[in-house]
Amino acid sequence: MIELRGITFTPPDSSEHVLKDVDLTIEEGELLLVSGPTGSGKSTLLGVLAGLVPRFTGGALEGDLLLDGTSIIRTPPRERAGIIGYVGQDPVAGFVTDTVEEELAYGMEQLGLPPATMRRRVEETLDLLGIAGLRHRSLRTLSGGQQQRVAIGSVLTTHPRVVVLDEPTSALDPTAAEDVLATITRLVHDLGTSVVLAEHRLERVVPFADRIALLVGDGSLTVGEPTDILTDSPVVPPLVELGRQLGWSPLPLTVREAKRRAKGVGYPVDRVSLDLTGTETPDKSMKCLSSSGLTVTRARTPVLHDVSIELPAGRVTALMGRNGAGKSTLLWTLQGTQKRLAGSVEVAGKDPAALDPEGRRALVGLLPQTAADLLYLETVAEECDAGGPRTREILDSLVPGIPDDQHPRDLSEGQRLALALALILSADPPVVLLDEPTRGLDYAAKHALAEILRGLTVAGKAVLVATHDVEFVAEVADDVIVLADGEVVSSGDVRSVTAESPAFAPQVSKVFGPGWLAVREVVEAVRER
Amino acid sequence: MSSLLRTAAVARLPRDLHPVAWWVWAIGLAAYASFTTNPLLLLLLVGVVSVVVAACRGEQLWAKAFRLYAGLALFIVVTRVLFRVLLGAVPGHVILDLPEIPLPEWVLGIRLLGPLTREALLAGLYDGMRLGAIVLCVGAANALANPKRLLRSLPPALYEIGTAVVVAVTVLPQLAESVQRVRAAQRLRAGATGKVRRLRRFLVPVLEDALERSMALAAGMDTRGYGRTAGLPAATRRVTSTLMLVSLVGLCVGVYAILDGTTPGWLAATMLGLGAVAAAGGLTLAGRRVTRTVYRPDRWRWPEVVVALSGVVVAAAGWWIARDQVPIAFPAVSTAPQVTLVAMAGVLVGLAPALAAPAPASPLFEPVSETVSEAISKEAVA
Structure with a gap:
């Protein structure tokens, strides 16, 4: 036609x-x-x-x-x-x-x-x-x-x-x-x-x-x-990745097809209990950020209602929920720019809301939804100079090899995101918040971002990332908080939360049952047998 | 008979009245105000306008504009009076003997302050009230008629201009939102702090955003068929241009003839008539180029006729009073102003919409929740 x-x-x-x-x-x-x-x-x-x-x-x-x-x-x-x-x-x-x-x-x-x-x-x-x-x-x-x-x-x-x-x-x-x-x-x-x-x-x-x-x-x-x-x-989507690694032919395209194929593969069904009996109990005593009773209203409608969350050092927490559930508001409230009606936020003994913008930057870094809003100069080098002495160094450690003379708007989505993130990290905040960073990223760029976030946690930072992307959450997050209508409806370890809510479950756990998150885990478990 | 009544009642079921009807009514009332300085008649007119607005306006955003215009009208009256006090110089009964501020010789004919007379005060008040009443009438039209629907009833030839206005109106709040968002975002990073540099830091992302948005909108409109035109033969285009030129010349000469008292009256009328006919012809021909249709157009039914006619009658009454009852229309400042039955009845006809116009359509669903980013940016600026 x-x-x-x-x-x-x-x-x-x-x-x-x-x-x-x-x-x-x-x-x-x-x-x-x-x-x-x-x-x-x-x-x-x-x-x-x-x-x-x-x-x-x-x-x-x-x-x-x-x-x-x-x-x-x-x-x-x-x-x-x-x-x-x-x-x-x-x-x-x-x-x-x-x-x-x-x-x-x-x-x-x-x-x-x-x-x-x-x-x-x-x-x-x-x-x-x-x-x-x-x-x-x-x-x-x-x-x-x-x-x-x-x-x-x-x-x-x-x-x-x-x-x-x-x-x-x-x-x-x-x-x-x-x-x-x-x-x-x-x-x-x-x-x-x-x-x-x-x-x-x-x-x-x-x-x-x-x-x-x-x-x-x-x-x-x-x-x-x-x-x-x-x-x-x-x-390729995770299911196809799985099929390729396990040598399935034809490749499974739907969860249903994969589930029927998976019957032949021996695997432990309940990964959640497996994990709980395991030795990996995270040390949650190191709290970078703690907040309690956060309430934010707009024209007498509550946007956030009595939200209490804690971000432990060295862990990535994912923030999920519908469009308009209050995810962005929560991030801006934790950062201190958004005024709150009640509740408290504490980072390193201080309340970011009580500080000036510079003081806030040193406590909490926030990457906003439109990363381009942060950039205003003509070349990457100028941006790095304006951002502080260590910005270029940080940028190279995040994504090496971005040329100095390139215009920030000509960078790929992933590179631009890294530049904006480097500008924020130059103040060396112990807490890093990211608002929908995966928008417009392909699988490779998402994987690179996941590596960056992992790197931040190794450096002892607490990371909170708001996202819709369940596969990205499965790859990167340790904990998950689900918001609905301005309230926390579930929070906890990523395996138990995704096991509870099918809407937030990645494809692998739909096929192999609750607790299984990444293709890599399944492949390893199957190969062990 | 009863079925006829029922059909008539259908037109009064809740709906938005045709915006043009409201404008004709409001312009009629404004014309009446311009024909008189009688404070009693003007007060009556203000009362009529207020009653109709209170009875007929809906709950949409623009309906709240009336209060704004009322404030503006009041401001005009006060300024007018203050200027009279400042530049007095009307002989009559002195109320307050203010000292005159001496001015140099060469400022002839201007006097600062000096004795304040009752006549000066009243003249300022009457004049201010006239202008205030006209402004209030325009405000009433704005509060009663949906501005976007008004643009939809433009003749097809002017469609492009109408769309441009609608787009501008929609884009403006988006720009404000983007300004707030960028401001909040720029505080998240270190950067230039100098005055000029800071402005740049904040303007560049906003302008880039605005440019991207307008490109996206232009692309969106283009892919949906905006700007499709029917091919017209060259001859028709030439006729259209000629008609437009003739109408321009005719209207200019006609207006000049009216304003210049020495030109014979027949010339003014002929030229104005010629100009109007040519303009109508030109617009119709040019409109053929546009092939678009209107979804659910506003219909012109009997309440519209009543509303528009009432405006015309009020204007005619004003014109008649200004010509035949000069002392009523322009009362002297030395005696108390008087009114006649005809002058009052003329204003009261303007109440007709309060009885004839249907109730406004039920208000649109109001925002259940704005987008989160909007909320943040608003807070962030505060």
Whole structure:
């Protein structure tokens, strides 16, 4: 139906091809997953389909894009609107109107559809996405998952033949992400719409994909069945990793498939009790930060209610919970910037809230959600100079080899994160808080971040990381705190918490039972037998 | 008969009245205020406006604007009076014998302070009240009509301008939010502390953020079909430009003719008429270029007609009084102002919306919870 022929794209001021001689055919009614490491050109490929590349990015595009045999490569995005629906990475940034109903109608208004048709389609779409109750709501008051569904709905109303989605679940909590994915599969199965989806957190999407288009970073594209592509893809979900290491063929794509395969493998079922009887009892007496009875309100609504947490030195604690559960507020309260109504925070005998910004930096380091907010200079070297004498040294120990003269905005997501983290660590705080650091990171970058956090704990720091990424938590965390509605609903050792709440359980523990977290553990246990 | 009544009642079920109707009503009342300086009539007008706003406004954000305008109106009256005290120079009954501040010879015709007369005070008060009442009428329109829906009822040719305004209105709070977020974030790291450097430290991320947002919005709008145009033949485009030029010339000459008393009246009327017709023609032709439609457009029903007509009647009454009952419209400052039945009735017609307009639609769902980052950034700045 839609055909890319020999697409080559060269970004401005560069001679390297992001896409090189790419051929791809999108079939009617299929779900095509575009995967690959960060910076391999996933967004560029989607942008070519929507017409945004090179119009909004600059650069040189060669090759042809055919719709049913007619070339549309020169057609501007607005003229493709009725055929190709595009939802960008941040749905909020693309909203034009301010209520749900008007947003759904906006695309149809531009196409000039008759009012009766518009009315009917808005109702149908509201039902299809299960958001009828939100119709009059202001878009800015919706939760992340709801916003994403409205954004998808707003392109569906024009009945496009292909829906193009750029990382639709990367900012969402596990449950909201499930909702959005369920919506997407409903589109493919019930309406027969083709969906092209870019994602680097593969674990949830792979089971639904009909084909995978893999970009490996050198500009070439490989397309094929999921099991074939994943055999030697550089980015794979934990289940596939497991299957590869245990030599399973075909590779398991869903938890169900893996569970059926795992029957043949002997393994101790209850890892939790195994661990408890083991010798590893952490020394929790070294508390870097202790807080009790934290209450924060906004216009008389409690955002945090009576939260007491302690961060022991040398351990990574993960903070989980829905979008809007109060995770960010808790981090800012512990850091001292957020005013609290009641409760106390103590780091090294002092209350960060009572200090000036400089004093706070020396006690608690906080990496905010948008790490780019911290950066304002033109080169990495200037940033390091402004950050303090040891910044460059710290940066090299985190991620070696970032060139001095590079602009911070040209760094990859992972490198930029490391730079921001180095700026914060230059004050040598005993407590480090991170707000959603895994957003936009691929598996390799997440693994590197996990190593960095491990390194911090070895240096005796207490680390608290707020995240939605259950696989990352399984890899890095020692303890988990789950927040809901501003209250702590469960906290404790990572194995026992993930055993209690299936929503926060990683794939491995879904297959092998509670307590099993990492692929490595399972592989070792199996090999021992 | 009863079915007719029921049909009429349907139009009064709770809904938002057409914003244009509210503006016609408010402009009519403002016109009345501009035709008179009679303080009693102006007070009555202010009362009418307040009653209608209290009866008909909804609970949305813009409905709270009225109080702001009331404050502004009061401020105007007070300033007006203060200036009269400062630059007195109206002969009459002296209330307070203030000393005159001597000014050099060359400042002719200006007197600072000096004896304060009752006449000067009243003249300032009447004048201020007139301007204040006009401002209040504009405030009423702002409180009653949904500004975004007003932009939706613009003629298609002006659609792009309307969208730009809507986008600007939405982006402004986002910018404030981004400012607060960056401020909180910059405090988390060491860096330049000098005055100029600190400004840069804080401006660069905000501007980068704003630029990225606008690119994302532009991309979002483009991929959803914003800016699609129907191809029009060159001849039509030329006719449109000619019509627009004619309308501009006609309107300019017409306005000049009205303001300049020596030009014959027929010229003013003809030129204004010609200008208006050409403008309407041009806008319609240019509107054909835009192929978009409107989702759930506001409908014009009998309550809208009543509201708009009441504004027109009030304006007409004001005009008639200013022409035929000059002592009522512009009372002398030496005697107590008087009113006539017609002048009062003319204002009271403006109450019609309070009876005819439907109740506003039930308020939108108010934010259950703002995003956490918003909350933090607000607190962080405080």
